[in-house]
Amino acid sequence: MLLNLYGIRAIYEFEMARTRRTLMQSIVAPVISTALYFIVFGSAIGSRISQMEGITYGAFIVPGLIMLSLLTQSISNASFGIYFPKFTGTIYEILSAPLSPLEITLSYVGAAASKSIILGLIILATSAFFVPLRIDHPAWMLLYLLLTSVTFSMMGFIIGIWADGFEKLQAIPLLIVTPLTFLGGSFYSISVLPPFWQKVALLNPVVYLISGFRWSFYSIEDVSLWLSLGMTVSFLMVSVLAVIWIFKTGYRLKK
Amino acid sequence: MNPILTISHLNKTFESGFQALKDINLSIERGEIFALLGQNGAGKTTLISIICGIVNATSGTVSVAGKDIAHHYRDARSLIGLVPQELYTDSFESVWNTVSFSRGLFGKPPNPALIEKILKELSLWDKRDNKIITLSGGMKRRLMIAKALSHEPQLLFLDEPTAGVDVSLRKDMWQLVKALQTAGTTIILTTHYIEEAEEMADRIGIIRNGELILVDEKLALMKKLGKKELTLQLAGPLDAIPAELNIPELSLSANRLELKYTFESSGEGMGAADVLHKLSTHGIVFKDLQTRQSTLEDIFVDLVNAGGKETSAALAPTATTGEDHHAA
Numbered sequence: 013m014l015l016n017l018y019g020i021r022a023i024y025e026f027e028m029a030r031t032r033r034t035l036m037q038s039i040v041a042p043v044i045s046t047a048l049y050f051i052v053f054g055s056a057i058g059s060r061i062s063q064m065e066g067i068t069y070g071a072f073i074v075p076g077l078i079m080l081s082l083l084t085q086s087i088s089n090a091s092f093g094i095y096f097p098k099f100t101g102t103i104y105e106i107l108s109a110p111l112s113p114l115e116i117t118l119s120y121v122g123a124a125a126s127k128s129i130i131l132g133l134i135i136l137a138t139s140a141f142f143v144p145l146r147i148d149h150p151a152w153m154l155l156y157l158l159l160t161s162v163t164f165s166m167m168g169f170i171i172g173i174w175a176d177g178f179e180k181l182q183a184i185p186l187l188i189v190t191p192l193t194f195l196g197g198s199f200y201s202i203s204v205l206p207p208f209w210q211k212v213a214l215l216n217p218v219v220y221l222i223s224g225f226r227w228s229f230y231s232i233e234d235v236s237l238w239l240s241l242g243m244t245v246s247f248l249m250v251s252v253l254a255v256i257w258i259f260k261t262g263y264r265l266k267k
Numbered sequence: 268m269n270p271i272l273t274i275s276h277l278n279k280t281f282e283s284g285f286q287a288l289k290d291i292n293l294s295i296e297r298g299e300i301f302a303l304l305g306q307n308g309a310g311k312t313t314l315i316s317i318i319c320g321i322v323n324a325t326s327g328t329v330s331v332a333g334k335d336i337a338h339h340y341r342d343a344r345s346l347i348g349l350v351p352q353e354l355y356t357d358s359f360e361s362v363w364n365t366v367s368f369s370r371g372l373f374g375k376p377p378n379p380a381l382i383e384k385i386l387k388e389l390s391l392w393d394k395r396d397n398k399i400i401t402l403s404g405g406m407k408r409r410l411m412i413a414k415a416l417s418h419e420p421q422l423l424f425l426d427e428p429t430a431g432v433d434v435s436l437r438k439d440m441w442q443l444v445k446a447l448q449t450a451g452t453t454i455i456l457t458t459h460y461i462e463e464a465e466e467m468a469d470r471i472g473i474i475r476n477g478e479l480i481l482v483d484e485k486l487a488l489m490k491k492l493g494k495k496e497l498t499l500q501l502a503g504p505l506d507a508i509p510a511e512l513n514i515p516e517l518s519l520s521a522n523r524l525e526l527k528y529t530f531e532s533s534g535e536g537m538g539a540a541d542v543l544h545k546l547s548t549h550g551i552v553f554k555d556l557q558t559r560q561s562t563l564e565d566i567f568v569d570l571v572n573a574g575g576k577e578t579s580a581a582l583a584p585t586a587t588t589g590e591d592h593h594a595a
Binding site: 016017018019021022023026029033100101102104105106107108109110111112262 | 319320321323340341342343344345347349351353355356357358359360364367368369370371372373374375376414
């Protein structure tokens with residue numbers, strides 16, 4: 013058996029079925045909260061804000077809002093997906109199955125990324141009801157959607173393995189990822205910041221993700237497209253290396 | 268035929284420094300039922316967990332059907348089924364889905380007919396669409412077995428399979444295990460119910476403080492380490508044991524109405540018939556007799572408590588006869 017495809021499918025379908033069972037939490041809740049952002053920032057307050065980089069404010073925040081959901085949901089889906097079997101003890105079956113680390117990662121990360129991409133597309137469709145939308149580079153948009161979902165699902169997978177309690181599971185998304193996303197240009201272009209803070213903002217990895225993603229919509233960028241893409245791929249590689257190390261050492265999975 | 272499982276010089280030391288397994292060597296033949304006995308914390312579950320890939324070994328090798336579990340883990344694990352001690356389940360999954368999921372995990376294509384057969388054999392067919400959370404403890408235990416059997420393993424580990432299961436279900440499980448053996452599955456079980464090992468196992472291994480202190484055929488073990496005791500209720504008080512029979516194994520009770528004779532199950536030394544014959548020649552009459560034979564549990568407790576030395580076991584009743592008898 014070169015690749016345990018049935019095993020990958022079993023985990024993938026199990027995870028997707030979990031999403032269907034928790035539709036309210038997985039899909040409906042993020043869509044409603046994003047719709048609220050559009051109503052508040054796009055229509056209510058946004059109508060009083062002048063254009064940002066030549067784009068109406070409501071339309072400007074669409075990529076950032078999708079990214080915000082993508083990042084938090086990718087981490088949440090993947091971390092919960094692997095943490096829950098650890099919590100309930102059913103991880104024994106995954107560890108004792110003839111599955112390679114690559115296959116286990118593909119299954120969990122694949123399912124989490126799929127859910128995030130679906131969610132991202134739903135939010136995109138929802139936003140079309142509130143603001144005039146245009147996508148200049150749809151292929152790039154889909155590439156960023158895919159890369160970001162996979163990268164942050166991978167990070168979520170690592171967090172799920174690392175966490176030994178529900179508090180830790182929530183800590184990184186709430187204390188690190190959400191602030192970085194808000195400060196990474198979800199609601200503004202970093203060019204509006206004072207020069208010093210622009211330089212500080214470049215230390216925030218989320219800036220590169222949002223910049224590249226926004227470029228795919230409106231052809232405007234905070235950092236160059238290739239730098240943005242390079243940074244995104246770099247995050248993915250770091251996550252891949254961390255996962256390889258986890259399975260090699262059995263960290264938090266095997267005693 | 269090659270053994271289905273070979274363990275060589277296996278050691279496990281946890282990060283805390285606790286050595287859970289010490290130089291374990293064991294070979295399991297195909298088709299046998301092997302019972303691994305040991306007190307809580309002796310290392311039974313650690314040993315099983317290493318073989319199944321859940322815990323990493325510190326040193327030593329394990330191979331399943333000749334496939335090393337570290338280098339050929341796919342081949343090795345696909346042959347193994349595990350029923351863990353704890354009832355680890357996904358509460359909101361249905362019975363059918365969770366068993367099908369287990370089969371898929373082990374790289375097997377869907378086989379609804381097989382899943383149906385397994386669920387029927389385990390009396391879970393009527394519950395196939397029920398969520399696991401609605402099942403009783405006994406049903407969950409059977410579900411764990413169904414999951415382990417879903418990929419048709421050649422080697423099945425049952426870690427305390429009947430813990431918390433009522434007597435009638437326990438007997439059903441024993442029948443199931445025997446049926447699996449007949450179908451060619453090799454079974455390794457750990458249990459606290461030594462009666463279970465006595466009932467089912469072909470061979471017994473006893474593990475104590477991480478060391479496998481004894482492995483033997485069950486019958487040979489009971490014969491070698493077991494003891495029997497013959498108790499005679501005398502028809503009248505006996506003043507003293509005749510000089511010819513004055514041996515340490517034969518004792519007279521304080522009220523002088525009961526004689527006890529302890530002898531080896533292996534048949535070494537003077538047997539019960541010899542004693543009865545000699546009592547008869549001295550005109551000693553008894554009105555009733557009882558025989559008691561040590562159980563596997565007695566042997567186990569004795570071995571564990573005696574630091575592994577092969578000592579005599581305590582005794583438990585196995586048979587009684589009534590009415591007056593003369594020693595033949």
